[in-house]
Amino acid sequence: MAYKKRLDGREIEELRPMEAKAGVIKNAKGSASFKIGKTWAIAAVYGPREIFPRFLADPTKGILRCHYTMMPFSGSGERIRPGKSRRAQEISMVMENALEPVVDLSAFPNSVVDVFVELPQTDAGTRCAAISAASIALADAGIPMKDMVSSVAMGQVDGTVIADLNYGEESYPAIVSDIPVAMLHNSKEISLLQMDGEITKDDLIKAMELAKVATEKVYELQKKALKEKFTNE
């Protein structure tokens, strides 16, 4: 009855195999590739640069602007229309909100730092992969940051709290909830928390405790990716 064994045979708090690399795009100021299972995000950072349209400029500090895009054949279903959609715009906004607390752009008034995230392949957890990739890319670009942001999805499938859902689990025919969480490494502050579906209070608390451990694993990989860029020569 209850969801005991996961679809891909993982342990309940086990994440999908991850891979991260910093500095994958030469023309960008900073970039990163982040893979978690079949989900793959590539982030590129440009700037600080002049902001257009001009009315968005903030004279007290620089602005962080995220652009999230899923590639047309990235999913396993229908072709996705390229470019902005309602969903992409929302995810771009939550990414900005998730990264905002760590970046310090007070030295760059009236400017913008653009973060572009492309997803060549997706299998749930894209916004989490996008945030984790963007965090590496921002650090790689040398943007002042007080911390790193690591993100992973938590969830509950048929009464079992699990970490890092894949698409099969997200669409499991039972009561399912999908909770993307982004966490700052040092303070363990939560900078992104969304939820789809239903969950009990106790399960939610359990999921949040699990999130601390899961994001820590992502953080270790982010740290490794950034350091490897300079030692692998």
Place this chain on the structure above:
Amino acid sequence: MSKIIVEERSIVIPGEILAEGMDFLPGDNTFRENNQIYSKVLGLANISGRVIKITPLSGPYVPKAGDKIIGKVTDIAFSGWRVDTATAYSAMLNVKDATSRFIRKEEDLSKILAIGDYIVVMITNVTSQNLIDLTMKEPGLHKISGGRIININSQKVPRVIGKKGSMISLIKQNTGCDITVGQNGLIWLKGSPDGEFLAEKAIKLIENKSHQEGLTEKIEQFLEKNKVNN
């Protein structure tokens, strides 16, 4: 009890704890929160006495008064030029700071500097909003003609110049190029085509390996191997 957690010259990432306790002081690119000192950028840890600072490995150029930079003229205004500084901010070069010659009111400013010209200029003033004033009247500042402009990360400029200009003079000697390095990361090379090509390669090599020790020897070897036959 105070203690340093990172090693000297090790690579640190933003938010990494550098030291614990109040006996150490946070230097450049670090900050203190509660009892710990954290890094603010990706860079190399640098411990000198009680001060811990981070030498960034990448990052944007922050304009500073007194810096010599290379800029590109993007527009002509009433009494001066707008200059692209390869940052988020454009700069103004006033006529009186550009030339000591008398300029009549109706004179065509594009005769002095046209749109698209590159110039070596010095920053005289930067406001809190990063509005930049320039001058071209100091010695060594001029309009650029010929050669080529290359772009590197501005944080690598000190390594390209080297201690007391040792690195840059090494490249100059071996390639026969005239090289002007702007603090904003733009570099002007002028020499024979082969020399310019070799100098560009050497500079890109420095940019990629700037965090390693014994850089001067590596560049020496590189230049020796690819020597230009004059």
